[in-house]
Amino acid sequence: MNVLSIQSHVAFGHVGNASAVFPMQRLGVEVWPIHTVQFSNHTGYGAWKGRVFDAPMIEEIVDGIAERGVLPICDGVLSGYMGSSDIGNGILSAVRRVKEANPAALYCCDPVIGDVGRGVFVRPGIPEFMRDHAVPAADIVTPNQFELDFLSGRSSATLAEAKASVAAVQAMGPRVVMVTSLHTEETPADALDLLAADGEGVWRVRTPRLSLGVSGAGDAIAALFFVHFLRSRSAAKALAAAAASVYGLLKRTQEAGSREILTVAAQDEFVTPSHSFPVEAV
Numbered sequence: 274m275n276v277l278s279i280q281s282h283v284a285f286g287h288v289g290n291a292s293a294v295f296p297m298q299r300l301g302v303e304v305w306p307i308h309t310v311q312f313s314n315h316t317g318y319g320a321w322k323g324r325v326f327d328a329p330m331i332e333e334i335v336d337g338i339a340e341r342g343v344l345p346i347c348d349g350v351l352s353g354y355m356g357s358s359d360i361g362n363g364i365l366s367a368v369r370r371v372k373e374a375n376p377a378a379l380y381c382c383d384p385v386i387g388d389v390g391r392g393v394f395v396r397p398g399i400p401e402f403m404r405d406h407a408v409p410a411a412d413i414v415t416p417n418q419f420e421l422d423f424l425s426g427r428s429s430a431t432l433a434e435a436k437a438s439v440a441a442v443q444a445m446g447p448r449v450v451m452v453t454s455l456h457t458e459e460t461p462a463d464a465l466d467l468l469a470a471d472g473e474g475v476w477r478v479r480t481p482r483l484s485l486g487v488s489g490a491g492d493a494i495a496a497l498f499f500v501h502f503l504r505s506r507s508a509a510k511a512l513a514a515a516a517a518s519v520y521g522l523l524k525r526t527q528e529a530g531s532r533e534i535l536t537v538a539a540q541d542e543f544v545t546p547s548h549s550f551p552v553e554a555v
C-alpha cells in the first residue's frame with residue numbers, strides 16, 4: 274500500500290509527518306512524505322525556527338513522482354497541517370492528480386485548525402480554507418471537537434449534538450468522519466470519547482483520559498485510522514485499532530514523563546497495542 278502524506282515536518286519531536294510517517298511505515302505502508310513546512314519543533318512550544326514552503330514546491334514534487342509513473346499505485350492522500358491556504362491549493366491539486374491516475378484512491382484530510390483551550394493555532398485563512406475547500410474534497414476527515422464545531426458551525430455539548438455535527442460535516446462531502454477527544458455531557462470526567470461515522474452507522478470508543486498535554490497525537494491517530502480504513506474499509510474497525518494504538522503510545526509517554534510523544538520507543542503499540550477498548554454503536 275502506498276500513501277502520499279502531505280503535512281508539516283519538525284526536526285525535533287513528533288508532529289505532522291514526524292508523527293504520522295513512521296507509524297504507517299511500521300504497519301507496512303510505503304509512505305511518500307511531502308512537507309508543507311519544516312520547523313525546528315512544534316508550535317506548542319511558543320517559539321520555533323524554520324519556514325513554510327509554498328504550493329509550487331508541493332506541485333513540483335508531485336510532478337516528479339508522476340514522472341516516475343507511480344501515481345496509479347497511490348492508494349491514498351493524507352493531509353494535515355498546511356502552513357498556508359496557498360499550500361492547501363497545492364495539496365488539493367495533488368489530490369486531483371492522484372484521483373485522476375487512480376480513481377479508487379481516497380483522500381483523508383485531518384483539518385488541523387486548533388484545539389479546545391488553545392484556540393486556533395494556524396494562519397488566518399486556513400480555517401475557512403479547510404471548511405470551504407479541503408473538507409468538501411475529502412473522503413475521510415478527522416477533526417478534534419474544536420474542529421468539528423468550527424466545520425459544522427454547531428455545538429457538540431451532548432452526544433446527540435455531536436452526531437448532528439458529524440452528519441453536517443458528512444453533508445459537506447466526506448463519507449467518513451472520525452472525531453477525536455470528544456467530551457460531551459455524557460462523557461465521564463476521567464474519560465474521552467472518539468466517534469466514527471461512515472454513512473451506515475456511528476460508533477464510539479471511550480478511553481481513560483491521561484494527564485498529559487502533548488502535540489502530535491492527532492496526526493498519529495489520523496494516519497493510523499486512514500491506514501486501517503484503507504485495509505478494512507470499516508470505520509468501526511479502524512477506530513478501534515487507531516484508538517488502542519494511540520492510547521498505548523500516550524500511556525507510555527505519560528509514564529516516561531516526556532514532553533514529546535514516544536513515537537519510536539513505543540512503536541510496538543502501532544502493531545500490537547497493549548490495550549483495547551470496546552466499540553459501541555451509538
Ligand SMILES: Nc1ncnc2c1ncn2[C@@H]1O[C@H](COP(=O)(O)OP(=O)(O)O)[C@@H](O)[C@H]1O
Pocket residue numbers: 387388417418452453454455465466467480481482483484485486488489490491492494516519520523
Ligand atoms: N490526555 C489524553 N488522554 C488520553 N488520550 C488522549 C489524550 N490526548 C489525546 N489522546 C488521544 O489521542 C487522540 C488524538 O488527540 P487529539 O488531542 O484529539 O488530537 P489533536 O492533537 O488533533 O487535537 C484522542 O482522540 C485520544 O484518543
Ligand SMILES: Cc1ncc(COP(=O)(O)O)c(C=O)c1O
Pocket residue numbers: 281282283288289312314315316317354385394487488489490491492493
Ligand atoms: C507544525 C505542527 N504540525 C502539526 C501540529 C498538530 O499537532 P496535533 O496532532 O497535536 O494536532 C502542530 C501543533 O502544534 C504543529 O505545530
Ligand SMILES: [Mg+2]
Pocket residue numbers: 383384385386417491492
Ligand atoms: Mg489535530
